[in-house]
Each structure stands twice: as structure tokens, then as C-alpha cells.
Amino acid sequence: xAETVSPQVRLIAKTEFFPPEDVAWSTDADGGQALAExxxxxxxxxxxxxxxxxxxxxxxxxxxxxxxxLSVLEHGSVTFYLTGxxxxxxxxxIRHRHFSYSQLSQRYVPEKDAAFVEPxxxxxxxxxxxxxxxxxxxxxxxxxxxxxxxxxxFADAPNATLRRKQARQAARAVLPNATETRIxxxxxxxxxRHFIAMRATEHADVEIRALAVACLRELQKAAENVFSDFxxxxxxxxxxxxxxxxVAEADPRCAGSPSTSSRGSTR
Numbered sequence: 577x578a579e580t581v582s583p584q585v586r587l588i589a590k591t592e593f594f595p596p597e598d599v600a601w602s603t604d605a606d607g608g609q610a611l612a613e614x615x616x617x618x619x620x621x622x623x624x625x626x627x628x629x630x631x632x633x634x635x636x637x638x639x640x641x642x643x644x645x646l647s648v649l650e651h652g653s654v655t656f657y658l659t660g661x662x663x664x665x666x667x668x669x670i671r672h673r674h675f676s677y678s679q680l681s682q683r684y685v686p687e688k689d690a691a692f693v694e695p696x697x698x699x700x701x702x703x704x705x706x707x708x709x710x711x712x713x714x715x716x717x718x719x720x721x722x723x724x725x726x727x728x729x730f731a732d733a734p735n736a737t738l739r740r741k742q743a744r745q746a747a748r749a750v751l752p753n754a755t756e757t758r759i760x761x762x763x764x765x766x767x768x769r770h771f772i773a774m775r776a777t778e779h780a781d782v783e784i785r786a787l788a789v790a791c792l793r794e795l796q797k798a799a800e801n802v803f804s805d806f807x808x809x810x811x812x813x814x815x816x817x818x819x820x821x822x823v824a825e826a827d828p829r830c831a832g833s834p835s836t837s838s839r840g841s842t843r
Contacts, residue, residue, distance in 0.1 A: 608652020
């Protein structure tokens with residue numbers, strides 16, 4: 577019977593910052609958070625921290641976000657390795673054009689042992705759950721049969737790698753959107769804030785919303801001062817959303833690019 581999997585969100589890389597020795601400035605943060613503050617202060621050469629409200633890294637970045645000087649947040653980045661997510665989810669994820677992606681290739685990786693991501697609304701109903709598993713297994717069986725037939729069809733092709741690729745790229749046509757995929761995603765802080773605003777809303781698809789909330793939890797550990805304005809709450813149906821007073825509610829149908837906004841002084 578087909579195997580089902582759950583999402584895993586693993587932070588695998590983040591920005592490291594090396595402050596220049598000839599700049600008389602220090603901060604109480606490190607990594608990408610310190611880099612964002614450095615970039616903002618570089619605009620005004622405000623190394624002496626003339627504004628008490630923005631003397632700490634948390635205060636400075638809060639003001640940065642408040643006034644919309646979000647370009648300085650583009651210097652710090654975070655990379656996740658996401659597994660146990662569906663092709664349906666990544667069809668939506670890759671619409672966020674400011675991210676960089678490296679995704680499992682169905683042309684080079686055989687899917688004879690493919691796993692599937694089952695929506696909770698199906699998994700909680702025994703009858704629907706069985707139908708989902710049966711349909712998923714049927715797709716794997718069809719894929720395996722097609723793959724065998726296509727490999728035989730291309731048996732005379734001189735290039736073995738090309739032969740396998742041609743067979744897999746044709747056979748994958750029968751695999752459903754629920755097929756598990758794995759993807760590495762890198763984005764700067766501003767892009768991640770935009771993703772959370774767009775996808776952690778009640779109006780987003782349940783699977784990608786859960787992913788956005790899971791990413792937010794990791795982002796708040798990695799760069800607390802950049803993402804602390806987001807609050808996670810639970811809806812009556814048990815699913816979670818994330819909101820921020822600094823971010824207007826977004827429509828996930830318009831997920832292309834972070835919007836621009838005017839900025840005030842960030843000294």
C-alpha cells in the first residue's frame with residue numbers, strides 16, 4: 577500500500593556577518609540581523625546610535641520594519657531543506673520569485689517507491705483515507721508499468737542516462753499532485769516575510785499554510801528580531817495562522833513579489 581509522509585522543515589544555512597574593523601560600531605546581535613542593522617546604518621553613517629529607541633538591534637530592526645525600509649532586510653538570508661511536501665504545494669511555492677530553488681528531479685530520480693502527502697481532511701475519514709491510499713498506489717503501479725515499458729522501448733538508445741531520463745519523464749505523467757517532493761529553498765529576510773504574510777493566512781491552502789507557520793517558527797529562532805512581530809494563533813478547526821500588525825493581510829492569489837513601500841528615517 578502507498579506510503580504517506582509528513583512535512584519536515586530543516587534550516588540548513590543562514591547568513592554570517594563579519595563587521596569591518598575600521599567602523600566604530602557594535603551591536604547586540606550577530607549574523608543576518610547584525611548585517612541588516614549595519615546596512616541600514618551605512619545609509620546614514622549613524623554608527624554612534626543617536627536615537628535611543630533604535631540603539632539595540634531589536635529596536636533598530638523594529639523601526640526598519642515600521643517605516644518600510646525593507647531593502648536592508650534583503651542582505652540576510654536563510655536556507656531550508658523541505659521534505660514531506662506535495663508537488664501541489666511546490667506548484668504554489670515556486671510562484672515566490674525572490675526565492676532560489678533546487679528541487680528533486682523526477683527525470684533523474686525514479687518514483688517507483690514514491691510517497692504521498694495526504695490532506696488531513698481526507699486522512700481523518702477512514703473511508704476517504706482508504707480511497708486515497710488505493711488511488712495513490714494505483715498511480716505508482718501505473719508509473720512502474722509505464723517505466724518498464726518505456727525502458728524497453730528505448731532499449732536501443734546508445735546513451736543509458738538519456739534512455740532512463742526519457743522513460744522517467746514520460747512515465748511521471750500519471751503521478752498525482754500529492755506525490756512527495758523535496759526542495760532546497762533560499763530566500764532573504766524580506767522575501768521570507770512576504771512568504772509568511774501571503775501563505776500563513778487563513779485564506780491560503782492548508783498545506784502551504786502549515787509549511788509557512790513551520791518556517792516562521794524556525795525563522796523566529798534564527799532571526800528573532802526580524803520576525804518577532806508575527807504571532808501564531810490557532811483557528812477553531814485546529815489549524816494555525818500567523819499575523820503581524822506590521823503586515824497587511826495578503827491575498828495568496830497574488831504571490832509574485834514583495835511589495836515596495838516608502839521609507840522614513842532609520843537612523
